[in-house]
Amino acid sequence: MRGEDQQPEAELFIYGSIEDRIPGDHPLRAIRPVVDGVLGAMSKEFDKLYAANGRPSIAPERLLRALLLQVFYSIRSERMLMERMEYDLLFRWFVGMDSQERAWNHAVFSKNRERLLNQEVAQEFFARVKQQAEAWMSDEHFTVDGTLIEAWAGHKSFRPKQGPGDGGAGAGGEFRGEKRRNDTHESKTDPEARLYRKGNGQEAKLAYLGHVLVENRNGLIAAAMATQADGMAERDAGLLLAQGLPARGGRRTLGADKGYDSGDFVRAVRELGFTPHVRQNNTRRRSAIDARTTRHKGYAISLSKRWLVEKPFGWMKSVGWIRKVKLRGLAKVDWAFVFGCAAFNLMRLSKLRQQPA
Helix, strand or coil: CCCCCCCCCCCCCCCCCHHHHCCCCCHHHHHHHHHHHHHHHCHHHHHCCCCCCCCCCCCHHHHHHHHHHHHHCCCCCHHHHHHHHHHCHHHHHHHCCCCCCCCCCHHHHHHHHHHHCCHHHHHHHHHHHHHHCHHHCCCCEEEEEEEEEECCCCHHHEEECCCCCCCCCCCCCCCCCCCCCCCCEEECCCCCCEEECCCCCCCCEEEEEEEEEEECCCCCEEEEEEEECCCCHHHHHHHHHHHCCCCCCCCEEEEECHHHCCHHHHHHHHHCCEEEEECCCCCCCCCCCCHHHHCCHHHHHHHHCHHHHHHHHHHHHHCCCCCECCCCCHHHHHHHHHHHHHHHHHHHHHHHHHCCC
């Protein structure tokens, strides 16, 4: 029998809590307690960012929970995020709002967010999440890699540093046949972005580079940072990330792809106390990795684990906001990248906790 399409009258009173409407097996239920613990531990850091008196702002804990939702659900703007929070009970529950509270104006949300757009907050949040995941992380075997982050700037904004300002040849309107290099040109939209291509045969883009150091047991990110894009940035960042790991006794391994196969990088890795498990690059050159390293079984195991470093890049570019960031300047791009890495770790941690021991 067909049911009737009855249009009920608007309910004047609604009894029950938002908590009752969220399924017990929803993925965000496993993430929310971890986030609450991390934000509670950061309370003193938040106090330093705000004045002791004045009009109360949006709570930083709520801001960061809302930003996590923006990453998890691939919401491309603050306006759409606020629209979603207005009617979505799941979003309200995760952020900590009741059913009657109005969502913030998108401009007010963006203005309050600016206070948290600094590298210290992102790194502290990432470090706190990492502490929650230490039981699932290896402290011996790691892999490092970098990825291209397209800047929020177009090719026409890449103009000569000294020359015509607007219009005309060389001003960015028509650049066919013009030699454009980072030492003579810069983007007028994002001066810190660099013209860069990731490999041969690929187009050059105004971009930054994101770097991660992943442990080889469960693919959790142990360290992350963003840099300007240049040919040496991946190796330099890889050394900085490895150097930042806590010291421990015994040897550790650091895997990487062919792009890291250089004598300077391999020597520096050994000086840091790591065994370099870098894939050999023997194309028309001699590899810096010889049989002293490749003859061990651990070398082959490290190479087989190298795919784990691609998982966070794939997730952040397909789900998160890293494929093309809508922020300008290295400091803000670094914040977005490190925060995205923390979101990836939260997602992975919620799944690892549900696995049987």
